[in-house]
Every structure is written in structure tokens, then in C-alpha cells.
Amino acid sequence: MYTTRRNFIKQSIGAGAMILGSAFVSRSQGVLKEKVLDKKLGIALIGLGYYSTEILAPALQETKNVYLAGIVSGAMDNEQYWLEKYNIPRRNVYNYENFDSIADNKDIDIIYVVLPNSMHKEYTIRAARAGKHVLCEKPMAVYAADCEEMIKACKDNNVRLSIGYRMQFEPHTQEVMRYGREKVFGDIKYVTASAGFINQSPKTHWKLQKAYGGGVLMDMGVYSIQGARYTIGEEPVSVTAQQYKTDPERYSEVDEIVTMQLTFPGGAIANLMTSFNVSTNMLYAAAERGWFDMNPFSSYRGIKLRTNNGPVELADINQQARQMDEVAWCIVNNLPMRVPGEEGLRDLKVVEAARKALASGKKENII
Numbered sequence: 001m002y003t004t005r006r007n008f009i010k011q012s013i014g015a016g017a018m019i020l021g022s023a024f025v026s027r028s029q030g031v032l033k034e035k036v037l038d039k040k041l042g043i044a045l046i047g048l049g050y051y052s053t054e055i056l057a058p059a060l061q062e063t064k065n066v067y068l069a070g071i072v073s074g075a076m077d078n079e080q081y082w083l084e085k086y087n088i089p090r091r092n093v094y095n096y097e098n099f100d101s102i103a104d105n106k107d108i109d110i111i112y113v114v115l116p117n118s119m120h121k122e123y124t125i126r127a128a129r130a131g132k133h134v135l136c137e138k139p140m141a142v143y144a145a146d147c148e149e150m151i152k153a154c155k156d157n158n159v160r161l162s163i164g165y166r167m168q169f170e171p172h173t174q175e176v177m178r179y180g181r182e183k184v185f186g187d188i189k190y191v192t193a194s195a196g197f198i199n200q201s202p203k204t205h206w207k208l209q210k211a212y213g214g215g216v217l218m219d220m221g222v223y224s225i226q227g228a229r230y231t232i233g234e235e236p237v238s239v240t241a242q243q244y245k246t247d248p249e250r251y252s253e254v255d256e257i258v259t260m261q262l263t264f265p266g267g268a269i270a271n272l273m274t275s276f277n278v279s280t281n282m283l284y285a286a287a288e289r290g291w292f293d294m295n296p297f298s299s300y301r302g303i304k305l306r307t308n309n310g311p312v313e314l315a316d317i318n319q320q321a322r323q324m325d326e327v328a329w330c331i332v333n334n335l336p337m338r339v340p341g342e343e344g345l346r347d348l349k350v351v352e353a354a355r356k357a358l359a360s361g362k363k364e365n366i367i
């Protein structure tokens with residue numbers, strides 16, 4: 001039995017626990033109030049590479065409900081840079097070996113796992129066992145079974161888990177989700193989306209290595225899969241997939257370009273493309289009574305939404321700051337997460353079926 005997104009949102013956002021669309025605000029006596037905690041939660045980043053350095057740490061300078069309290073640093077990282085730039089006390093600096101002792105650190109409430117994909121599972125589970133809430137980057141893990149273990153570890157240790165699907169916090173994307181949910185243009189019949197960039201990393205980079213959960217389907221394909229799922233508002237039931245390699249030597253271990261076709265229970269289909277050899281970033285939906293598109297649809301800023309009625313302009317927010325603030329708010333107020341672990345699991349189920357379809361050349365069911 002597949003849960004539609006509409007039912008899922010109904011189930012996961014209870015009465016009195018409403019997160020009002022794009023505005024991260026609450027309604028009190030008819031007045032919209034920004035949701036700001038009395039005391040910020042402390043976050044520690046593990047995986048201090050591109051995304052943490054260039055995007056998350058700067059976003060944490062804009063957050064109202066969380067602050068950068070600590071780091072978990074490895075051999076590849078420039079610990080001194082972090083200590084000086086962000087004034088992080090030494091007592092809040094860990095390494096991969098002593099990470100579990102973070103359990104005793106009251107400054108740290110949330111661990112943000114920003115490691116290579118194959119390491120998400122181990123560090124999410126270790127964080128949960130240390131009694132810390134977890135924000136884990138996308139894709140959640142390499143296999144669906146890993147996601148299930150991560151969800152269980154967080155439940156067993158009574159900590160919250162959310163996945164880094166930042167687009168779900170973005171106002172234009174939330175508007176598109178509403179089009180699907182409320183059938184603003186009638187039933188959506190067709191979605192096409194593409195997500196790609198020109199990957200110039202050396203072949204030794206983890207994104208080009210199978211053992212680390214590399215490959216384009218895992219890295220960028222999940223954006224197009226998410227896009228189809230949140231636009232149509234249903235869970236796909238089958239997938240066919242094809243792959244192409246312009247540089248088989250460079251991409252000897254992982255996929256370089258993948259196309260996929262998904263079918264949905266209500267009759268919609270999606271045609272998706274993801275690539276490490278071209279920059280592409282768009283989503284288009286054709287519905288019974290109109291169309292809409294986002295181009296770009298998955299950038300950090302500047303999402304552009306149009307419908308057959310014209311452009312739709314909403315606030316251009318810092319997605320990562322919004323995401324971390326909302327996660328902290330939901331932790332403190334014990335509210336459902338907008339992007340719980342189950343959301344990462346759903347994408348991994350599609351990825352697994354797509355891997356099977358690539359190998360078999362046949363249509364595979366998503367189970």
C-alpha cells in the first residue's frame with residue numbers, strides 16, 4: 001500500500017503542529033509570529049568538506065534556533081581554520097575515534113552528518129547512541145536497509161532524525177508541492193526533471209568511487225527523484241532506467257549519466273535525467289488544466305517558478321538556515337519533522353529499483 005504525499009503530510013503534521021507553508025511562522029491570535037526558540041540548540045558538523053565549509057557554516061551564522069557549537073574533524077580537515085574562524089572552544093572538537101564521547105557534551109544537541117554517502121549510516125547510528133539528534137545529508141545511505149537501521153537507531157535512542165532535503169524548505173518548491181496536493185491544475189500527468197553538473201573532481205574523489213556510495217544517481221539523481229515525488233504527490237510504483245558513459249575509464253566504478261522513467265499509481269509518469277557531464281537544473285509538470293516549471297529547481301538560491309498563468313515570485317530564502325532552524329524548533333516542541341528519515345528511505349527504494357533496472361534492462365517494481 002503506497003501512501004500518497006497528501007496522506008503522508010496529513011499523518012505527519014498533526015493538529016496544532018502546523019508549519020505554515022513557506023513562512024516558518026506560527027499563528028497566535030491571528031498574528032503571524034516567527035518561530036524563534038528562547039535558547040539556541042548547539043549543532044556539531046561531521047564531514048568538514050565543501051558543503052560544511054562553503055554552505056552550512058555560513059548558513060549557521062544566519063540561524064536563530066541553532067548555532068555552530070562543535071566539529072568532528074578528521075585527517076583531511078583543517079581544524080585550525082574552524083577553531084579560529086568560528087571561535088569553537090577546544091572542548092567541542094572531536095575526531096572520528098573519540099566521537100562517541102560527545103554523549104557527555106551538553107553543548108551539542110544535534111549532529112549534522114555531512115560525510116561521504118557510505119559513512120552516513122555509521123555516524124547517524126553512533127550519534128543516536130550518544131543521545132544526539134541527527135540531521136543527515138542526502139542521499140540518506142547507500143541501501144534502503146541502511147535507512148531502516150538508521151531510523152530504528154534514532155527511535156530506539158529517543159532522538160529525532162531529519163534528512164538534508166533542503167528544497168522542501170524552499171517557498172517556490174512548497175508552492176509546487178501544494179499544486180500537486182490540492183490539484184490546483186488538476187491531476188498531474190507528466191513530470192520531467194534533470195539534475196546535473198560538470199564533475200571535475202579527480203577520479204580518486206569519493207563521488208567517483210563505488211565503495212563510498214558515489215555515482216550520479218546517488219549524488220544528483222535523488223534531486224530529480226524527489227522532484228517527481230513531491231510534485232506528483234504520490235509514491236512511484238515502477239522504474240525503467242538507462243545509463244550512458246562518455247568517459248568509461250573515468251567512470252569505471254560509478255554511473256555518469258542516467259535516465260529513468262517512473263510510473264505512479266494515479267497514472268502519471270516521470271522522465272528524469274541526471275548527469276555528471278552537463279549542467280542542468282529544471283523541472284516541468286504538465287497537468288490536466290495547465291503546466292508549471294521551475295528553472296532552476298534545485299539551486300541554493302534563485303529558484304524560478306512559472307505556470308501557464310505567468311511567473312510566481314516568492315521569497316528567496318537561505319534554505320539551509322531555514323532547514324536547521326525548523327529542525328531545531330521541531331525537536332524542542334516535539335513536532336513532526338518536515339523531512340523525516342522515512343523520506344530518505346523512500347528515495348533509496350527508488351534508487352535501488354533503478355539500479356536493478358539498469359542491470360536488468362527491464363521495468364522493475366519499487367517495493
Ligand code: NAD
Pocket residue numbers: 046047048049050051052074076077114115116117137138139164165166206219
Ligand atoms: P566533500 O568531499 O567536499 O567532503 C567530505 C568530507 O568528509 C571531507 O572533507 C572529510 O571531512 C570527511 N571525510 C571523512 N572520511 C572521508 C573519506 N574517506 N573520504 C572523503 N572524505 C572523508 O563532500 P561534500 O560535497 O561536502 O558532500 C558531503 C555530503 O553532503 C554528501 O552526502 C553529499 O551528498 C552532501 N551534500 C549535500 C548538498 C545539499 O545541497 N544538500 C550539497 C553538497 C553535498
